[in-house]
Amino acid sequence: MDFVIIGGDAAGMSAASRARRQYPDLRITVLEQSHDVSYSACSMPYNIADPQTPMDTLVVRTAAEFIDKHRIDLRTGHKVTAILRDKRQVSGKTADNEPFCTGYDKLLIATGATPTLPDLPGKELLMPLKQLEHGRQIKQAIKDRRAKNAAIMGMGYIAMEMCEALTALGIHVCMVKPSSRFLPWLPKDMAQIVQEEVSKNGVDLHLGTTVTSIEKKQNRVRLHCDNTTLDADLALGATGVRPCSELAQKTGLALSVSDSISVDSYLRTSDPDIFAAGDCGDAFHVVTGKKTWIPLALRANRAGWAVADNLFSEKTSLQGVAGTAVFKVFDLAVARSGLTLSEAKKAGFDPVENRITSWSRVKWQPGAAKIYVNMVGDKKTGKLLGTQMVGTDGVAHRINAVAVALHAGMSVADFIQTDLAYAPPFSPTWDPLLTAAIQLEKKL
């Protein structure tokens, strides 16, 4: 039996490793277009901030290790260009332009996501950050150009992490985006806190600014905008990603939200012998019960594992995602789980939100800081729908209590009852999450 995997990143290699443990006799082939597998993509901004540590320390396991130790036929530099479902084959070309063709009994599409760079003159001058090679290129460019200024298009998670990383290197950063709303999924006053933190650290934010073209100026770049001109040693493109679902689409598999590949809870596509996992596939949202596309690392790993479990029988059904995410920008952590007010409205709930400010610890404890919690609940059912949090202390792990509650389908009233930990060095008697829930419940 042949298990073929297209894509050797988190989902693909998780599936390959676990399949090897479960089926010692299975032939497992991984076709990866780049030369990197199994690296910590989310750590790239932190590595870029550290010139002493080579980007390649982010490699968790090398191709050789997969090949020798796990007997996985891992072929890097292999770009799949077609899935021939009638022949149960995939075909493509190697980095040396040699055609190849491989038969499968079970196939996993783990092609990930790709940056969506804006379509404007000079867009090839924008450096994305998705693959390890991108990280290497940015790091090299900073060094080669002795960069003192950088421009970042976009103000999402990756953009935030990169503005901190570059600032740590003494590089002045300006950021540009067309919309005037900073972190639009946060309530305005909470977004304002993050915006001030970023500005305070010397980053110039150009909100409501559209880049019209990018021009090369010797070793530098010039961003022509509708209302200004920005010069920089390098320009990063962090304007989001889209699922790499072209192969799936061409072979007639069903697509879903944002053109991600539609999978059931066993990670099967519309062809039961073809699975999809990782950033290219969709997921059920545990709050709405509907399909969503939220490309995040934990889901990719988990989905890869589940594919291995489900290759030959229905073993692991995934409940789905709560959309839990956290990022750090300078001294702040920004976290969310579940739905925002506007997402909840779109999903058909009758939502109401409430924001509180509390202390992260008993207020006279060292390290105690303001923490801002926005909680969203449903008027019709009383259900907890989501939470967003901002603060310098105690944000990242607190959100997990909300994530678990969302998986359990808890009401706000039930969440109020939870016995959360209290000791003065860590929390007020009523954890900020409980205070948020108590205040929200009054509006439900």
Add this chain to the structure above:
Amino acid sequence: MDFVIIGGDAAGMSAASRARRQYPDLRITVLEQSHDVSYSACSMPYNIADPQTPMDTLVVRTAAEFIDKHRIDLRTGHKVTAILRDKRQVSGKTADNEPFCTGYDKLLIATGATPTLPDLPGKELLMPLKQLEHGRQIKQAIKDRRAKNAAIMGMGYIAMEMCEALTALGIHVCMVKPSSRFLPWLPKDMAQIVQEEVSKNGVDLHLGTTVTSIEKKQNRVRLHCDNTTLDADLALGATGVRPCSELAQKTGLALSVSDSISVDSYLRTSDPDIFAAGDCGDAFHVVTGKKTWIPLALRANRAGWAVADNLFSEKTSLQGVAGTAVFKVFDLAVARSGLTLSEAKKAGFDPVENRITSWSRVKWQPGAAKIYVNMVGDKKTGKLLGTQMVGTDGVAHRINAVAVALHAGMSVADFIQTDLAYAPPFSPTWDPLLTAAIQLEKKL
């Protein structure tokens, strides 16, 4: 209508304040034997560590504030000695030895818990730490005696917090307890980590040592033990607490676990006009569904509120406690929620536990540290039963995800599915809790 509350601490004052908001015309009387109400008892060790800050800064609201602002007839120095249920009265004596007698329509017993000092010659030389007055006395003794050495009987939460507080003052601490097991509710290797942290900070631990008598030596104390003699400037008694349920018992109310006052989920005692809340009352355990007695601050506050809600109709039913607790000792945090293996066995489960060691963050991130997680599950049902954690980083709030899961009655398999937050500065891709659950599930 008269609502009378015996005890003006967390539960009593929470009930009084909330009852005032809900029933503007209710006559509310609080009878408190001491002269302190509404203070942060759990902050006392931290205040003792800080000679510059008076103990009275821990007072959240003064008696005058309750009286003037909330129109609560708060009578400090009033010790209730009897509840006369047939007459619906409580009687007692004031600090000036004046008898008093007050009628009630609804009564709340919020008498708290009291330290259980061992019955041995010289026990009056032991200083407990439960009430604010105890805190003042310890602080004064440290100052007056220019304390350089302290002995602590007991090695529980309060003892741990106090050994850190005293060490911070430059006081050498020795601790004594009869059992040879340090933190017996933790798996041995995890208890060992905490024990080493305490020893490393210069605290002498005398495990397996029984104090036989205490003797006054001028301004100092001498602890005669079965295997040693310990001299100290002051001796603290932190050997646990018991519920103050004598009044309830004398008037014939049903008692429960550890002689706590038995209450239903509406906080009613066996007399429907008499409520009990706080450390004197029992609670349902959300994992076992059975009665338990775990005196902690959050429950006391929550139960006080619920009593106010339920005075005249069944409004707020409390689910109960998960036994979530956390304490800090030097650089370590120690947390738990739910049952330990042995508690689970006693409760009739068929439990199995598994301990993992993980990183608190992606391991090359600043602040990343080892984190130790012991998770307990039930073989029969697959249910998550409890978790204990130790580490220097990311322990306190992580336990809350477990607490919520226990309230929701989640299985270990379901917990594995939860979408916990990941970003390298805060967590590995698989949060340590997920890794713990995945490993435990293999044993179920």
